[in-house]
Amino acid sequence: xxxxxxxxxxxxxxxxxxxxxxxxxxxxxxxxxxxxxxxxxxxxxxxxxxxxxxxxxxxxxxxxxxxxxxxxxxxxxxxxxxxxxxxxxxxxxxxxxxxxxxxxxxxxxxxxxxxxxxxx
Numbered sequence: 001x002x003x004x005x006x007x008x009x010x011x012x013x014x015x016x017x018x019x020x021x022x023x024x025x026x027x028x029x030x031x032x033x034x035x036x037x038x039x040x041x042x043x044x045x046x047x048x049x050x051x052x053x054x055x056x057x058x059x060x061x062x063x064x065x066x067x068x069x070x071x072x073x074x075x076x077x078x079x080x081x082x083x084x085x086x087x088x089x090x091x092x093x094x095x096x097x098x099x100x101x102x103x104x105x106x107x108x109x110x111x112x113x114x115x116x117x118x119x120x
Contacts, residue, residue: 002027004028004030004045005027005028006041006044007029007030008051008065009033010057010058018083019031021112025112030046035055036058038068041074048079049065049069049080049081050082051081052083053084054086062082066098070096080096080099081114081118082096082102084101
């Protein structure tokens with residue numbers, strides 16, 4: 001059974017690129033361009049969540065979603081990776097207890113290596 005990645009990002013181009021990258025690497029990918037999917041983690045049952053920080057039109061930022069996932073007993077051990085162009089991404093990841101982060105623009109090989117680390 002392939003590992004499942006939930007990706008939440010408001011940029012449709014980024015979603016499509018990540019979808020292709022991860023499907024070619026053998027992962028099952030669930031895409032969302034709003035924060036709504038974060039409220040359905042129990043049904044989606046991802047093995048990893050990737051979050052952008054700024055998600056246009058969403059009630060919550062990626063940082064807020066990350067904090068909620070990490071403070072919830074049911075999801076605290078679910079790996080969360082931030083993927084963003086924010087200048088202070090390292091500090092944001094630390095503040096919300098994200099397991100990892102990768103800056104946009106990203107190197108595909110680095111991205112795949114980080115993801116593989118959490119899904120192997």
